[in-house]
Amino acid sequence: MNVGDKLRAIRKKHGLSQRELAAKAGLTNGTISLIEKNRTSPSVASLKSLLDAIPISMAEFFSILEEDDSAKVFYRAQELTEISPSHQGGVSLRQLGNAAHHALQVLHETYEPGADTGPEFLRHEGEEAGVVVRGSIEVTVDGAVSLLHAGDGYLFDSRLPHRFRNIGDEICEIVSACTPPSF
Amino acid sequence: MNVGDKLRAIRKKHGLSQRELAAKAGLTNGTISLIEKNRTSPSVASLKSLLDAIPISMAEFFSILEEDDSAKVFYRAQELTEISPSHQGGVSLRQLGNAAHHALQVLHETYEPGADTGPEFLRHEGEEAGVVVRGSIEVTVDGAVSLLHAGDGYLFDSRLPHRFRNIGDEICEIVSACTPPSF
DNA sequence: ATATTCTGTTTAATATAATTGTCAATCGCC
DNA sequence: GGCGATTGACAATTATATTAAACAGAATAT
Numbered sequence: 001m002n003v004g005d006k007l008r009a010i011r012k013k014h015g016l017s018q019r020e021l022a023a024k025a026g027l028t029n030g031t032i033s034l035i036e037k038n039r040t041s042p043s044v045a046s047l048k049s050l051l052d053a054i055p056i057s058m059a060e061f062f063s064i065l066e067e068d069d070s071a072k073v074f075y076r077a078q079e080l081t082e083i084s085p086s087h088q089g090g091v092s093l094r095q096l097g098n099a100a101h102h103a104l105q106v107l108h109e110t111y112e113p114g115a116d117t118g119p120e121f122l123r124h125e126g127e128e129a130g131v132v133v134r135g136s137i138e139v140t141v142d143g144a145v146s147l148l149h150a151g152d153g154y155l156f157d158s159r160l161p162h163r164f165r166n167i168g169d170e171i172c173e174i175v176s177a178c179t180p181p182s183f
Numbered sequence: 184m185n186v187g188d189k190l191r192a193i194r195k196k197h198g199l200s201q202r203e204l205a206a207k208a209g210l211t212n213g214t215i216s217l218i219e220k221n222r223t224s225p226s227v228a229s230l231k232s233l234l235d236a237i238p239i240s241m242a243e244f245f246s247i248l249e250e251d252d253s254a255k256v257f258y259r260a261q262e263l264t265e266i267s268p269s270h271q272g273g274v275s276l277r278q279l280g281n282a283a284h285h286a287l288q289v290l291h292e293t294y295e296p297g298a299d300t301g302p303e304f305l306r307h308e309g310e311e312a313g314v315v316v317r318g319s320i321e322v323t324v325d326g327a328v329s330l331l332h333a334g335d336g337y338l339f340d341s342r343l344p345h346r347f348r349n350i351g352d353e354i355c356e357i358v359s360a361c362t363p364p365s366f
Numbered sequence: 367a368t369a370t371t372c373t374g375t376t377t378a379a380t381a382t383a384a385t386t387g388t389c390a391a392t393c394g395c396c
Numbered sequence: 397g398g399c400g401a402t403t404g405a406c407a408a409t410t411a412t413a414t415t416a417a418a419c420a421g422a423a424t425a426t
Contacts, residue, residue, distance in 0.1 A: 003227055018404065026265075031384050033405055040383050043413075044186055045224035059249050062241035082209075201374065214414055216375055223413050226383075 004038035006065045007050065011036075014054055024053035066101070080108055090115030090166070105181035109174040111137060111166035121161030129155035130176030137172045138165045158182065187221035189248045190233065194219075197237055207236035249284070263291055273298030273349070288364035292357040294320060294349035304344030312338035313359030320355045321348045341365065 011021055011032075018029040018036075026049055034040045035050075042050070044058075051061055080094035090112030099105040109130070121140075131153040138147050142160040147167075156162065158178065166172045194204055194215075201212040201219075209232055217223045218233075225233070227241075234244055263277035273295030282288040292313070304323075314336040321330050325343040330350075339345065341361065349355045 001227070001231060017402075019402080028385055029404075030386075030406080034383080037405085041226040041228035043224040043226050043383070044184070044230055046384080047227055048184060057249055058245035059242060062245055066240055066242050200372080202372090211415055212374075213376080213416075217413080220375085226413070229414080 001065065002038065003041070003047070003065070004036040006061070007032075007047075008036040010054060010056060010061070016054070021050060021053055025049040066098075091117060091164075099181035102181065103179055105178040107174075107176045107178070109164075109176055111135070111164065111172040111174075113166055113169050113171065115166045115172075116164070118163040118165065121163050122158075123161050124158045124182040126158045126178055126180050126182060127156070128158045128176060128178040129153065130174045133173040133175055135166065135170040135172030136168045137174065138167050139163070140165075184248065185221065186224070186230070186248070187219040189244070190215075190230075191219040193237060193239060193244070199237070204233060204236055208232040249281070266290075274300060274347075282364035285364065286362055288361040290357075290359045290361070292347075292359055294318070294347065294355040294357075296349055296352050296354065298347075298349045298355075300347045304346050305341075306344050307341045307365040309341045309361060309363050309365060310339070311341045311359060311361040312336065313357045316356040316358055318349065318353040318355030319351045320357065321350050322346070323348075 011018070016024075018032040022029045022032055025046075027046060031040075031042075031046070032050070035042045035046075047061075048058060051058060080096055081098075082092060082094055092110040094108040094110075096106040096108070107130075118140075132148045132150050134150055136147060136149045138145060139154055140163040141154070141156045142162070146154075148154065164174075194201070199207075201215040205212045205215055208229075210229060214223075214225075214229070215233070218225045218229075230244075231241060234241060263279055266276050266278045275293040277291040277293075279289040279291070290313075315331045315333050317333055319330060319332045321328060322337055323346040324337070324339045325345070329337075331337065347357075
């Protein structure tokens with residue numbers, strides 16, 4: 001998200017020091033320092049106090065922020081966002097950018113040994129494809145089963161019921177794409 | 184702000200239970216309950232997780248929320264928002280509604296005995312007027328000084344340098360209006 | 367009727383944000 | 397150069413958000 005950099009940019013544009021803004025907002029300069037360095041995620045209440053003091057509305061702030069985000073092109077490994085609910089079943093799905101603002105969703109997937117997206121099959125709109133980067137994985141699509149190894153790939157209509165299982169004893173990594181994005 | 188009610192409304196519109204949403208967002212149902220009842224102000228990070236899971240953008244969320252706020256008509260005493268930086272100098276300025284969205288700014292002002300808006304005079308665009316509700320206050324406008332008591336009032340062009348001082352030994356309360364709003 | 371599963375709420379424990387007080391660096395200014 | 401004022405950063409404490417687990421009411425099934 002990068003609330004910190006955006007807050008700092010806006011604060012400076014208005015010619016305020018951390019202490020000045022803190023006084024107006026009823027917070028402390030230390031808090032603003034931590035927020036601007038992205039070392040804490042402020043509460044909605046705190047952020048609102050800060051923006052009221054500038055002043056700028058919450059809607060405006062996030063509107064600018066998310067606009068910036070969707071213009072972002074390069075992503076460091078740690079910036080990919082995990083979209084698998086709490087690494088369920090040893091599966092990690094790390095998404096590139098904010099798919100809500102794009103037609104394309106790219107995932108860096110990791111399957112622990114034994115990891116499984118099933119047993120109930122997945123189905124959603126669109127097409128999806130991927131290449132295995134490390135390890136091996138058993139992919140089932142509409143009844144057809146295949147064991148894919150590093151370098152192998154797949155491509156299918158996402159409406160067909162599908163399932164991924166790591167039946168080996170090594171971690172499996174896949175880079176995949178999906179369009180339109182699904183959640 | 185009322186983040187809670189709005190979150191609840193959106194969640195229900197999407198047919199999600201607290202637990203379903205919590206799982207998608209990687210939080211717990213208890214947290215969502217507390218947020219929806221406005222018993223805590225979520226961190227920006229937490230709120231983003233929740234909205235991503237619905238999905239709806241932060242900008243969209245606050246855009247709807249602040250729109251609603253500006254349609255609000257009635258305000259309980261405790262809903263007036265303090266806009267004086269940390270009650271500086273014994274002065275409390277409690278604002279009715281969100282002045283940023285209106286042409287009119289109404290304040291419920293409280294001056295402790297000895298309170299003073301400062302030796303340096305205030306100046307801003309617009310007109311301002313008010314009625315003393317309790318106690319008494321010394322008002323200086325463009326050099327002219329007057330001691331006003333409960334029931335008395337004032338009305339002047341805000342560009343004229345002005346100052347308020349409570350020189351009595353009783354708390355003074357004023358209800359004032361200002362247009363356009365100033366901060 | 368009585369489990370059973372769903373719902374949202376609450377409480378005590380834990381993780382995290384915010385404050386307080388202090389620090390070193392920078393900028394004028396004499 | 398030395399001094400005071402202002403800046404942003406940081407460590408330790410305090411306050412608050414979040415979790416985990418248990419609870420109670422409503423709907424559905426057995």
